[in-house]
Amino acid sequence: MKRIVTLLLFLIPLTMMGLKAQSVKVKVLGGQMSATAKENIEQEASSLLTSFNESILEDGKKLKDKLKISFPDKDPNNKALIKSIMDLWEQSPINCSVDQVEGIVLTLFGNRGFQMRDIPVNVLDADMNNSFQDMVLSFDNEGHLTEVNMQLEKHNYNNVIVNGVKEEDLVRRQMILDFIEVFRTAYNRKDIGYLKQVYSDDALIITGTVLKKKERAKDDNLMLKGLGGQQYQLVVQNKKEYIAKLQKIFGRNSYINIKFEEVSVIQHPTRDKIYGVTLKQYWNTSTYSDIGWLFLMINFEDPMNPSIEVRTWQPNEYEGREITRDEVFNLDYFTVK
Amino acid sequence: MRLILVIILSMMTLFGSTVAEETVEMQRLREARQKLATDLPLHEDHDASGELTHLGVAVFSPEIQQVLNPFLWRGVERILLRIVLQASEAERGKWMKENGIRLFLEACPYGSGPFKSFGKAIPILKNVTGVKVLEDYNRYRILITGGSEETTLRLSIPKERELIYGTDKKEEDERQSKRLQSYQGRAQVNLLPSLDQIYATNNSEVWHTIGDVFYIDSLCADGYYTVKEPGEIISPIWSPKYPKESVKNLMLGNVMPEGLTVDVMHRQYGGRYETWTCDWATLIGGLKDEGVMEPFAAAQYMPEKGLLTGILVLRNTSFSFTHMLLVSIPVSQLGTDNPARLTALLYTNTPQHNVYSLFEEYLPKREQKPNNK
Numbered sequence: 001m002k003r004i005v006t007l008l009l010f011l012i013p014l015t016m017m018g019l020k021a022q023s024v025k026v027k028v029l030g031g032q033m034s035a036t037a038k039e040n041i042e043q044e045a046s047s048l049l050t051s052f053n054e055s056i057l058e059d060g061k062k063l064k065d066k067l068k069i070s071f072p073d074k075d076p077n078n079k080a081l082i083k084s085i086m087d088l089w090e091q092s093p094i095n096c097s098v099d100q101v102e103g104i105v106l107t108l109f110g111n112r113g114f115q116m117r118d119i120p121v122n123v124l125d126a127d128m129n130n131s132f133q134d135m136v137l138s139f140d141n142e143g144h145l146t147e148v149n150m151q152l153e154k155h156n157y158n159n160v161i162v163n164g165v166k167e168e169d170l171v172r173r174q175m176i177l178d179f180i181e182v183f184r185t186a187y188n189r190k191d192i193g194y195l196k197q198v199y200s201d202d203a204l205i206i207t208g209t210v211l212k213k214k215e216r217a218k219d220d221n222l223m224l225k226g227l228g229g230q231q232y233q234l235v236v237q238n239k240k241e242y243i244a245k246l247q248k249i250f251g252r253n254s255y256i257n258i259k260f261e262e263v264s265v266i267q268h269p270t271r272d273k274i275y276g277v278t279l280k281q282y283w284n285t286s287t288y289s290d291i292g293w294l295f296l297m298i299n300f301e302d303p304m305n306p307s308i309e310v311r312t313w314q315p316n317e318y319e320g321r322e323i324t325r326d327e328v329f330n331l332d333y334f335t336v337k
Numbered sequence: 338m339r340l341i342l343v344i345i346l347s348m349m350t351l352f353g354s355t356v357a358e359e360t361v362e363m364q365r366l367r368e369a370r371q372k373l374a375t376d377l378p379l380h381e382d383h384d385a386s387g388e389l390t391h392l393g394v395a396v397f398s399p400e401i402q403q404v405l406n407p408f409l410w411r412g413v414e415r416i417l418l419r420i421v422l423q424a425s426e427a428e429r430g431k432w433m434k435e436n437g438i439r440l441f442l443e444a445c446p447y448g449s450g451p452f453k454s455f456g457k458a459i460p461i462l463k464n465v466t467g468v469k470v471l472e473d474y475n476r477y478r479i480l481i482t483g484g485s486e487e488t489t490l491r492l493s494i495p496k497e498r499e500l501i502y503g504t505d506k507k508e509e510d511e512r513q514s515k516r517l518q519s520y521q522g523r524a525q526v527n528l529l530p531s532l533d534q535i536y537a538t539n540n541s542e543v544w545h546t547i548g549d550v551f552y553i554d555s556l557c558a559d560g561y562y563t564v565k566e567p568g569e570i571i572s573p574i575w576s577p578k579y580p581k582e583s584v585k586n587l588m589l590g591n592v593m594p595e596g597l598t599v600d601v602m603h604r605q606y607g608g609r610y611e612t613w614t615c616d617w618a619t620l621i622g623g624l625k626d627e628g629v630m631e632p633f634a635a636a637q638y639m640p641e642k643g644l645l646t647g648i649l650v651l652r653n654t655s656f657s658f659t660h661m662l663l664v665s666i667p668v669s670q671l672g673t674d675n676p677a678r679l680t681a682l683l684y685t686n687t688p689q690h691n692v693y694s695l696f697e698e699y700l701p702k703r704e705q706k707p708n709n710k
Binding site for chain 1: 431435436437439441443444445446450451469471473475476478480489491493505506507552553555556604606607608635637648650659661663684686687688689691692693694695696697698699700701
């Protein structure tokens with residue numbers, strides 16, 4: 001499906017906020033329909049996407065009122081189209097990030113009308129990795145809009161069923177999730193006593209800090225200006241050094257609010273009591289925030305008292321791009337004695 | 338009957354929370370309210386000792402409070418108050434972003450267009466005319482309509498127990514412990530399935546229902562039964578002849594033997610343990626009696642030691658957490674009229690919302706895929 005995107009320079013600030021051009025023009029590039037149907041498809045799809053954008057940016061203007069104007073022959077209370085649009089809108093407002101959408105219209109089997117797919121939209125109330133989705137518009141044989149749906153299926157990680165795993169292993173992994181939550185809570189509570197206890201005395205600890213960007217003077221070296229992204233500093237520490245530094249951080253911040261997301265648990269291939277945990281850490285304090293990837297090697301020899309043998313941190317972004325999970329430290333980087 | 342049960346449940350939950358100490362969140366809210374004046378209508382609750390147990394923007398009417406999960410409606414009101422009481426727009430935006438909270442005025446996101454200032458939302462919160470709660474697998478969306486122009490304020494919050502309950506793991510583990518120890522109710526045995534709900538196993542004497550699975554097939558909600566002719570009488574299995582099936586039935590509540598007691602060791606924040614002894618039916622009743630807790634059970638059998646371990650995972654999908662109970666049961670106790678004391682290890686409030694992969698595959702460095710730039 002061919003798609004041409006045109007961005008207008010003066011709308012870039014709105015783009016960065018996820019809000020985009022008010023007016024959207026839809027153009028049909030091909031398909032088996034009459035000239036009248038083609039014109040209706042283009043006009044109604046354009047009206048719909050423009051209505052979405054206008055409803056976001058205009059104070060107090062409701063989508064339902066706009067749809068009454070855009071589709072005067074659809075009874076707002078009864079017709080399936082308005083209901084399907086309002087049901088979607090209720091889940092989340094949507095805007096179209098581009099001001100021109102081109103595509104081929106598919107003919108539905110059995111003379112049931114037409115469909116236009118892969119229409120790029122921004123779902124404003126979705127998680128960051130799900131916010132850009134594709135919309136599907138359905139039309140009757142005359143090219144009038146009948147239904148609006150989203151293409152992306154919801155992803156529920158917990159629905160994955162795993163084969164060949166014993167109950168004991170699952171129980172241990174649930175204990176690890178519990179341990180991780182206690183670990184996170186300890187930072188938020190500034191519980192130095194617990195953190196001293198949970199890090200092994202021989203723990204290898206790598207911490208990192210994102211450095212603040214310096215203001216660049218106009219005559220700065222162009223190469224410096226070309227360096228994208230943030231700069232960061234990684235430091236290797238032993239337990240004593242790390243705890244001392246943590247105590248200072250706890251002392252100078254009135255609050256700490258750390259979140260852990262995207263937690264994954266891996267068992268060591270030969271040492272079944274050793275687990276690796278990778279997670280995305282959102283570090284927020286009253287004076288500093290960053291996002292990074294944490295790797296923890298956890299020793300479960302004593303399941304009632306697990307200990308952290310390795311703790312590494314890597315920034316989420318490097319050289320202007322987000323790092324992938326494959327680039328995060330894992331069990332294979334470390335020798336287990 | 339359902340409304341009465343909801344009211345009773347709400348009262349029991351309220352009773353449970355009235356014996357709690359003031360949480361860090363409550364303290365924070367109370368202090369913020371003293372510093373920053375607000376004339377919004379508020380809901381405020383105290384326990385018997387006068388301790389503040391709820392403080393939030395009054396959004397939900399008493400009628401709606403009775404049908405919604407109390408943690409949810411109280412959480413929403415409290416979160417709204419946290420948003421209101423932030424000292425500046427910058428701090429408000431920061432706090433919301435840190436906690437994955439999104440706010441929209443009609444369709445306009447907070448901080449942009451006509452919704453740059455939170456003040457635009459105040460007329461709606463001062464005069465709420467309608468509330469709608471939507472839910473998907475990982476978020477709640479609360480649509481609050483109000484103000485002179487019937488404008489809608491949309492609050493979108495992640496399904497995270499800590500955010501919605503307003504208690505961290507330490508506080509919640511302690512609250513659960515107190516609640517379970519003082520719980521007076523008892524779990525009732527599950528209703529028997531009908532003949533069309535049971536399926537054959539490899540053993541001609543054993544039939545099972547098919548329930549949901551938690552990660553692995555053996556940790557599931559399947560129940561086990563015998564069917565006796567004539568009359569096709571279904572009975573749940575509780576016999577040393579079928580130890581694993583019996584333990585799973587016990588965990589799931591398909592059997593509830595009289596006189597069975599359990600020594601509970603509750604592992605809490607920081608590796609601390611709280612221990613107590615109670616009836617098995619009381620423990621299970623207490624664990625299940627707060628919101629919708631889906632049970633999954635498994636059994637491990639060590640015949641050489643005559644030991645059975647029962648595993649019970651209770652999943653709360655409303656707020657994305659689990660409780661886990663690991664129970665040791667001597668085989669000799671199955672089917673007996675004189676059940677012994679069981680021992681159980683309890684883990685509570687384990688978050689599930691942030692799990693990407695519980696069984697990530699180990700890949701040596703040299704086999705990992707190259708970067709795709």
